[in-house]
Amino acid sequence: MRVVYHALASASKQVRPPPATSSHIRSFHASSAMLARRTKMEEKITASDALELLDDEFDDDDTASSGHVMLRQHRQILHYLRLIEHEMPKLVAFRKPFVPPDSSTPLIVRSLDYAGEEHPATLKRVLVVAVDDLPLAGQHAVHKLKLLAGPRWTPNPPTDAGVSRDKEWGNGYVKISCEDFPKPAMNLKWASDALDRLVAAANDASDTFSKLPLDLRHVYAKARKAKKGEHLRGRVFHRPTIRDFPAEWLPSGRAVASSGPPTSIA
Template structure:
């Protein structure tokens, strides 16, 4: 065996176990002196690195590349099979007006995952008369808003928003189905109470919109000023009767 082969074998004989590493180290104690415990982290006793393996950062990059290749194979081989399950989007009809929102943290346990929120346009509810609509908005209280909530999934240009929206949420129960059932039952009770003409209709009670004013005031964007009603004036708000019949030229 030549010297080059001996050097190569000496470099490759590095075992990961501590006992094997201690046996490979030569003893540096003087004759007659008490034996000292070998230092496993002594850099002088470590064999020379032969560049036969990648570093920790290199293994991390290789792992990322393997993960990307795995998903590329899935896209190439299995995503095409999902075309058989395509369905044309149909907007919700009036007989299904509820919009249910949930929260997910990627299958990680979190208390908010059991919460369920129900948003529904008031115009799509089975309210019989305008008096029932007035009573329903009174019962909703601060849960009513003239515009769809930002996190409701309902666009501002969708139909059914002429009478506002109601948002009911619940997170008191441990299961999502229980919270959704509670919110749905409360909505059913509100509709039944609003349609009940035998009791007091509260026609003499005005609608209370102070919660909307407080919301605009907290935003601190100037919408709480007198006469603005939460909306900033624009050119569209300029009175048309103030405009002259003929254009006026300024010399």
Template sequence: MASTALRLSRSRLSRLAQPSSSRSIPAASSASAHAPLAPRSLLLRRFASSGGDVEMEEEGTSRRKRSVLEQEVSPDDLFELLTEPNDVGDMPSLTHRMMMEKRRMLHYFRLIEHEMPKLVAYRKPFIPPNSKETPLYVKSISYQGENHPAVAKRAIVVNVDDLPLADAAAVHTIKLLAGPRWTPNPPKDAGVMEQEAWGNGYIKISCETYSNGEQNLKWASDALDRLVEQANNQKESFADLPLDMRHVYAKVRKGKKGDHRRDRPLRPVSKADFPKEWLPRTAASS
């Protein structure tokens, strides 16, 4: 198929195979007259290591004139190499993963096309949640299946105005009973919208005593029910007791934002506090 361009002549190969005593050594030039001759085993080793492509000049010397291999490929051989079918019968692992992802997406596309229209029978009109019926904000933490102590913890937040309290005295009583669990503003992690009015503040109760999250939620809900029951009990009056606001002011002082001045924790600053005298006069007012 391929012929080497550098060949070792038969005469030189025969002379190389003859014993050194029977070979005729030509007269060396004056420059290489005293150069030592390489042994026959070394020459044969060089010839074998080069693949038979080293041309021998004289006994004892070898020199490479051209490249080690120069192959001559015919057009038919080249066409056969280009049109030879691939012997690999399987795809790489990366291609298998790509095909698996395509199959998964195709499965969901089939569900969307054939199964989702059947859900129309279960359609119900959207009714916005009523704060009087569902006043609780429930917070839980999930680590996507990882075992963590905080997974079982449950916390509930409720607006005091949404609780079934009898009168203003019951509202004041439940604030006293809640203690530091009551704050005039909603907790940041409660999920309460910023546009919602604060009203009489919020109560937050959390529990992580039990290993089950449903048990902790039940305990927190029962604790809130007990607070409401005791607040509606009119046997004793706590109207003369002031609210303990030390936990509120301690929190705002720790934030170092100046909210502890001018009674800001109980009455947040808004656009309504802007002085009307500073507003520009309109054409109607003038």
């Protein structure tokens, strides 16, 4: 250890800094402005100085915080008014006539949007289709599809499907949703593929499941939970509507015309 120490000490004594030459010396006038600038000590504000600032009189040269909030709201309103005035007329170029869907496009796709804000529900896609609009082979395929769909099949259209309440129910509706994938298109593709597999399995004539009854427990459970009396006396499939009103009870055209306006009773 002593030998190593003496060797290091002798080596350190032999190392000498290079002599100061003209290339290593920088004149003051050749220094940068940042090096030549004098640094000032930051002035610290004490508690007494802060209290003195609060005691200063208001010169009526600014508004209060609520006034700034009001001005910001007015600026936002003016911004959107300018957009309506100058940008909205440009949307006429993208106008398209409304074409009602026909039998070639029976699928109804529902999505959610929060005006551009990120939300987990925006990835979800819901697919609704009427059983009568599907390419099924026959009544055996319709019955098999209802069995395979399980609780995804309902005799009435879902309330959030966008289907009119006055439309005939027919053989019911199938609803398939997906929100497991990170992209909305992927969720819609999975739901569409699931519907294709369901139709292909229903058209398979190897086993029609004709002896199995239709399970309606999910339908009655939903009606019982709604507490509207639809689960009583078979109203799930036979809910009375205006179409059930007897036509012979309606007054004839002559009777209505001859009756005239109602007279007031004095």
